[in-house]
Amino acid sequence: MTTPARVRVAPSPTGDPHVGTAYMALFNKAMADTTGGAFILRIEDTDRTRYVADSERQIFDALAWLGLNPDEGPQGHGGPGGPCGPYRQSERLPMYKQAAEDLIAKGKAYRCFCAGDRLDTLRKIQQAEKSKFIGYDGLCRGLKAEEVAANLAAGKPHVVRLKLRQDAEIQTTDLFRGQISFIGAEQQDPVLLKTDGYPTYHLAMAVDDHAMGITHVIRAEEWIPSLPIHFELYRAFGWDAPVFAHMPLLRNKDKSKISKRKNPTSLLWYRDAGFLPEALKNFLGLMGFSLPNDQEIFSYAEFLQNFDLRKVNIGGPIFDLQKLHWLNGEYIRRLDDRELEKRLVQHCRLMIGREAEFADLPEDQLPQETFLKDFEQKRRRQSRVLGALAAEIMTSYEVNPNLLLPIIPLIKERLHTLVEAADYLPMFFTRDFAYTREAFVPKKQTPEGAVAALREVRAILADADFNNPGVKESLDAAFRAKSEALGQKIGPFLGPVRVAITGASVSPPLVESMLVLGKQETLARLDNALKFLG
RNA sequence: GGCCCCGUCAUCUAACGGUUAGGAUACGGCCCUUUCAAGGCCGCGAUACGGGUUCGAAUCCCGUCGGGGUCACCA
Numbered sequence: 001m002t003t004p005a006r007v008r009v010a011p012s013p014t015g016d017p018h019v020g021t022a023y024m025a026l027f028n029k030a031m032a033d034t035t036g037g038a039f040i041l042r043i044e045d046t047d048r049t050r051y052v053a054d055s056e057r058q059i060f061d062a063l064a065w066l067g068l069n070p071d072e073g074p075q076g077h078g079g080p081g082g083p084c085g086p087y088r089q090s091e092r093l094p095m096y097k098q099a100a101e102d103l104i105a106k107g108k109a110y111r112c113f114c115a116g117d118r119l120d121t122l123r124k125i126q127q128a129e130k131s132k133f134i135g136y137d138g139l140c141r142g143l144k145a146e147e148v149a150a151n152l153a154a155g156k157p158h159v160v161r162l163k164l165r166q167d168a169e170i171q172t173t174d175l176f177r178g179q180i181s182f183i184g185a186e187q188q189d190p191v192l193l194k195t196d197g198y199p200t201y202h203l204a205m206a207v208d209d210h211a212m213g214i215t216h217v218i219r220a221e222e223w224i225p226s227l228p229i230h231f232e233l234y235r236a237f238g239w240d241a242p243v244f245a246h247m248p249l250l251r252n253k254d255k256s257k258i259s260k261r262k263n264p265t266s267l268l269w270y271r272d273a274g275f276l277p278e279a280l281k282n283f284l285g286l287m288g289f290s291l292p293n294d295q296e297i298f299s300y301a302e303f304l305q306n307f308d309l310r311k312v313n314i315g316g317p318i319f320d321l322q323k324l325h326w327l328n329g330e331y332i333r334r335l336d337d338r339e340l341e342k343r344l345v346q347h348c349r350l351m352i353g354r355e356a357e358f359a360d361l362p363e364d365q366l367p368q369e370t371f372l373k374d375f376e377q378k379r380r381r382q383s384r385v386l387g388a389l390a391a392e393i394m395t396s397y398e399v400n401p402n403l404l405l406p407i408i409p410l411i412k413e414r415l416h417t418l419v420e421a422a423d424y425l426p427m428f429f430t431r432d433f434a435y436t437r438e439a440f441v442p443k444k445q446t447p448e449g450a451v452a453a454l455r456e457v458r459a460i461l462a463d464a465d466f467n468n469p470g471v472k473e474s475l476d477a478a479f480r481a482k483s484e485a486l487g488q489k490i491g492p493f494l495g496p497v498r499v500a501i502t503g504a505s506v507s508p509p510l511v512e513s514m515l516v517l518g519k520q521e522t523l524a525r526l527d528n529a530l531k532f533l534g
Numbered sequence: 535g536g537c538c539c540c541g542u543c544a545u546c547u548a549a550c551g552g553u554u555a556g557g558a559u560a561c562g563g564c565c566c567u568u569u570c571a572a573g574g575c576c577g578c579g580a581u582a583c584g585g586g587u588u589c590g591a592a593u594c595c596c597g598u599c600g601g602g603g604u605c606a607c608c609a
Contacts, residue, residue: 012609047608116607123606132536134605159607177539186537194607201609225538225604248540255601283546286558290547294557313547316602320545323559333572371560413572423570442569479568494568506570 004037005215009070010205012044013055016266017062019319020220020250020258023284025068027247028218030307032071040212041073043088044205046198056088062267066277067300072212084212089204096199099207099237100160100192108236109192112140113151113158135188136161160193162202162233170228175216175245176314182228190229202226206233214242218309221246221316222257245309248288248316253369258319263372273379274347274418275324279331283324287317297330322371329416337408344404344425345397347418351387358383382422389422392429406516410508424508428516431525433503440533442495442505449488450496451533456482457497458526466519475511500529 007028011021025039032039041063043056060077063069072082079087086092103109119136126134141163143151151158164170165184172180192203199207209217224246234241252262259265264273270280282298290313291298291306298306332340351358358380367373396403411424427433440450460478464471483493498510501522507513514522 010609014609044609050608112607119607127535130535134536157607174539180538182537188605191607196607198607200607205609220603221539222603223609227538246539249603251602253545257603286546288546290557292548294548296546296558315540315542315547317547318545320559323546326559329572411571414570476568483568490568492568498569502569504569508570510568 002035003215005031005035006038006040006213007031007216007218008040008042008209008212008214010042010044010219011059012047012050013059014047014050014052015055016268017055017059019265019267019270019284021059022062022066022068022267022280023250023287024219024247025063025066026281026284027289027309027312028216029068029070030304031216031218031309033304034307037215038071038082039068040082040084040214041070041079041087042208042212043074043090044201045088045090046201046204048196048198058268062271065267065271066281068281089199089208092204092208093197093199095207095211096193096203097197099203100199103162103192103236104160106236107163109160109162110141110143111148111151111158112136112161112189112191113143113156114139115157133186133188138166138189141189157195159191159195161189162192162229162236164189164229164232170231172227172231173244174224174227175243175309176312177246180224180227184228187228190226192233202229202233206230206237206239209242210234210237210239216243216245216309218245218247221249221314245312246314247312248314250287251316251318253318255316255318262367262369263319263321272350272383272419273375274420275328276331276335276343276418279328280324282331283327287319288313288315297327321375325375325416332415332418333413335412337405337412340412341397341404341408344408344418344421345394347421348386348390348393351383351419352390353387355384355387358387379417379419382419385422385426386419389426389429393425396429407508410512410516414508423506427502427504427507427513431503431521431528435499435503435529435532437533439499439505440496440529442492444489444492445495447533449486449492451530452486453483453488453493453496454500454526454530454533456486457494458523458530461514461519461522461526464519466515472511472515475514479511496529497526501525 009021009025009028011018029039031037045051045056056074057077060079064078070080072084072087073079074087075081075085100109104111114136122137123134140161164187168184170182170184170187172182174180190202191200193199227244231241250258252258254262256262264270281300285298285303286296289311291302295302335343360380361376367376393404407425407428411421414424415421437447441447457479460475460482464475468474479494480490483490486493494510495505498507499505501510501514501517502508517525
């Protein structure tokens with residue numbers, strides 16, 4: 001029923017791997033996977049001025065992290081290669097050059113010797129005149145063959161421009177929107193080949209998509225304005241155009257296109273903040289798409305079973321970090337204990353030696369939006385805590401594989417991100433708490449009562465057998481009975497104890513924590529607290 | 535500003551032209567509870583506006599308004 005789709009994602013290696021790249025990769029890969037086609041990664045490195053050396057590797061890593069590996073793509077960094085290579089545009093330069101020459105020979109393109117200065121002033125004049133048309137005026141279209149030859153002989157730098165039809169409507173088609181037409185006379189002749197011999201996006205895209213047998217171009221909506229160029233290019237070459245499907249743009253809270261200043265856009269940020277790749281992937285699948293029966297949590301396999309490009313909702317979705325935060329918590333709770341333990345250890349390893357990177361941000365550099373601001377502040381502190389604890393956790397983990405495991409059930413349902421484990425883990429590795437006298441006296445408790453509670457609880461624990469299977473229940477009962485005997489509610493009664501054992505008034509469950517720590521350690525902590533309170 | 539795209543709760547979204555416009559996040563309340571969570575229940579909350587077409591419009595058409603994208607030898 002469906003023919004195999006060949007689709008691609010084509011990021012340019014100009015910085016951190018972008019969440020939008022992951023979004024496009026997901027929908028393109030789904031298209032390939034549901035049709036038995038191929039998902040291709042192509043590196044669009046035709047802008048030498050913006051090239052970032054490590055970026056390509058990061059794109060690879062980020063896609064692999066999300067399980068969005070391409071079927072075909074550049075070699076190196078574990079890339080798969082493929083029959084239509086090379087997949088780096090910088091390695092395909094002769095093809096673009098040839099294609100441009102072909103178009104010139106066919107009279108569909110021409111050499112333009114206009115200098116940048118001329119274009120700048122032209123644009124300024126047009127703007128000053130409030131001209132409806134802003135762009136190149138086609139001056140070099142009229143160059144005679146001798147003039148071109150003379151310019152060439154003189155070694156004058158030039159670009160190659162596509163001759164766009166001036167006299168017609170340019171009809172284009174988008175899978176979601178149907179026909180979109182543009183007035184030819186309102187378009188400028190776009191540059192195909194730059195002075196430096198590199199192609200622009202337009203030329204490289206058409207040549208490569210054709211050469212690689214791309215059937216569907218699923219890309220961001222911001223490309224719609226250049227649709228007439230792309231259709232005209234295919235026409236000039238005499239090639240059939242692929243299906244174009246423009247996905248909605250991910251948005252900031254203010255509905256503008258998602259941007260670094262207003263929202264985290266780097267996939268590295270999401271990884272560092274302790275989002276699980278499967279949760280982020282799921283979340284991206286919720287952007288402009290939905291599964292039947294209101295199902296919001298789904299595996300990639302389930303996503304594929306329900307995937308239908310035509311069902312994409314093209315209203316621009318706001319990337320709601322708060323909902324991702326919730327979703328990630330759901331995913332963490334669904335991990336089995338062993339797996340969560342492993343991920344936490346991995347995350348600790350990721351945090352090592354990066355204290356400077358996670359230093360507190362000054363107020364004016366913090367995000368404006370309240371949830372994100374709060375999240376970012378916490379996450380930096382938590383990252384530092386985990387980084388500092390990492391060596392100890394990893395060593396312990398290697399020495400005793402069961403060390404962390406009993407802790408996992410106590411913290412699992414409290415986490416929304418891995419980094420939040422920083423709020424719960426340290427108490428299991430240190431008894432060196434920086435508590436204050438006031439911390440031991442919560443509401444509905446007195447200093448005398450606090451000391452009394454610590455003594456009573458110590459006495460109960462001293463007689464308890466921590467290895468008895470029913471010890472948790474019997475301790476619960478004993479604490480409750482004692483608090484009642486003292487005329488106190490159980491909460492205020494155990495408040496000081498919680499501080500003594502965990503160092504904080506908010507913690508994992510108290511009795512379970514004691515059992516993980518062991519009798520000796522628990523009693524020692526109570527004694528420390530009693531000594532502290534003098 | 536020109537061109538183009540889009541408009542269902544604050545947010546993500548559902549709804550063969552016929553539903554009391556559904557679910558989820560967030561928010562509020564209650565329950566559970568040994569702190570914090572998690573969980574359960576309840577609540578708040580939308581078809582931008584105005585015209586058509588139709589027995590009947592969130593859904594089709596037109597206009598208005600609003601939002602966004604784009605106007606590079608960047609992608």
